[in-house]
Amino acid sequence: MLQPDGSTADVDIDDVEVGDVVVVRPGDAIPVDGVVATGTGYADEAAITGESRAVSKEADTPVYSGTILSDGYLQIRATKVGDDTTFAKIVELVEDAQDTKSHAEKFIDRFAQYYTPAVLVIAAVVLLASRDLRLAITVLVLGCLARWSSVRRCLTWPASATVPSAASSSKAAPRWTAWPRSIPLSSIKPAP
Secondary structure: OEOOOOOEOOOOHHHOOOOOEEEEOOOOEOOOEEEEEEEEEEEEOOOOOOOOOOEEEOOOOEEOOOOEEEEEEEEEEEEEOHHHOHHHHHHHHHHHHHHOOOHHHHHHHHHHHHHHHHHHHHHHHHHHHHOOHHHHHHHHHHHOHHHHHHHHHHOOOEOOOOOOOOOOOOOOOOOOOOOOOEOOHHHOOOOO
């Protein structure tokens, strides 16, 4: 910060007030919103405006906190400090957006609260009624496809299950009789 006698001193950002003159050197982040009092330089305002190139700054041009002075030397008269700066307001808006849910997200959460347990109950009823584990798993997969898509990598092929072939004359579906150990997928040969 520029002192009244013309010297500079490092001060905490909380000690800067509106009207103070802040000195910014190349590579420094601009700590306040303000107007350039003296000096020239180029500021990278991508974080605030999305501008892909550095913007020229000279006397009486506005500058924003959170931007980087890439080249030059500026003395900036502070017009907004602390929580009133543009950067602080952007951070606040982003935090608020992360904390709130859209109507669609709220609906999906309410829907899933009832739908997922219902699918589990239906699958359990199918398993108890038919005693067919494959059918119960099919109900789960079809009922909760999104959830199972991330879990499917964790499932292993039962060691005693048989893979039906096109030439198989057996009309009965293979039963999943054991689950305790798994076999690598590379050991499964295609049907002749």
